[in-house]
Amino acid sequence: MATNQKTPPFTPQIEREPMRPDAEDHVKRAAMRMAELHGHNGEEILDEHDDRFYVPPSDIPPGWDYQWKRLTLLGKEDPGYQVRLARAGWEPVPLSRHAHYMPEGYDGKTIVRDGQILMERPKELTLEAERLERKRARDQVRIKEDQLASAPQGQFERDNKGAPLANIKKNYVPMPVPE
Numbered sequence: 001m002a003t004n005q006k007t008p009p010f011t012p013q014i015e016r017e018p019m020r021p022d023a024e025d026h027v028k029r030a031a032m033r034m035a036e037l038h039g040h041n042g043e044e045i046l047d048e049h050d051d052r053f054y055v056p057p058s059d060i061p062p063g064w065d066y067q068w069k070r071l072t073l074l075g076k077e078d079p080g081y082q083v084r085l086a087r088a089g090w091e092p093v094p095l096s097r098h099a100h101y102m103p104e105g106y107d108g109k110t111i112v113r114d115g116q117i118l119m120e121r122p123k124e125l126t127l128e129a130e131r132l133e134r135k136r137a138r139d140q141v142r143i144k145e146d147q148l149a150s151a152p153q154g155q156f157e158r159d160n161k162g163a164p165l166a167n168i169k170k171n172y173v174p175m176p177v178p179e
Contacts (some may be wrong), residue, residue, distance in 0.1 A: 063122060067119055067120075068116040068117070071116060075115075090119040091121065
């Protein structure tokens with residue numbers, strides 16, 4: 001009697017050593033690394049989508065302002081820009097203050113990420129600079145409004161019986177942030 005069923009070839013059962021005898025060592029090493037990361041990041045694991053430039057407010061000393069400033073552009077430093085930052089009161093935050101911001105074994109003295117350097121200056125100086133920027137912006141708007149309302153020498157005045165012809169409306173709309 002002929003059958004069309006094929007029988008699988010005979011394979012002898014041979015005792016083999018495990019392909020990875022150190023598999024348990026890998027598990028232990030992974031557990032140790034997790035414990036190390038939890039300790040390094042304050043019980044919080046970061047992923048690649050987190051803001052790498054975020055500085056917790058609790059890390060900023062009272063009375064000081066921290067900001068990331070450009071250190072390099074296309075891989076080159078700009079000494080002129082660094083001088084302007086220094087004249088504006090900015091100086092690098094020393095690595096010794098926040099060693100956890102950089103990897104172990106880093107031999108620099110400052111905190112650098114993606115061409116940016118973490119810098120500090122007194123908070124009051126930052127507030128003064130912000131007030132000056134707002135004043136400059138308001139002055140620019142006021143100058144343009146005056147230009148629209150006035151006429152050059154030799155032209156008719158731009159008013160209608162005491163009312164300006166240039167009708168300027170102001171409103172403030174939040175700027176859309178692209179995703």
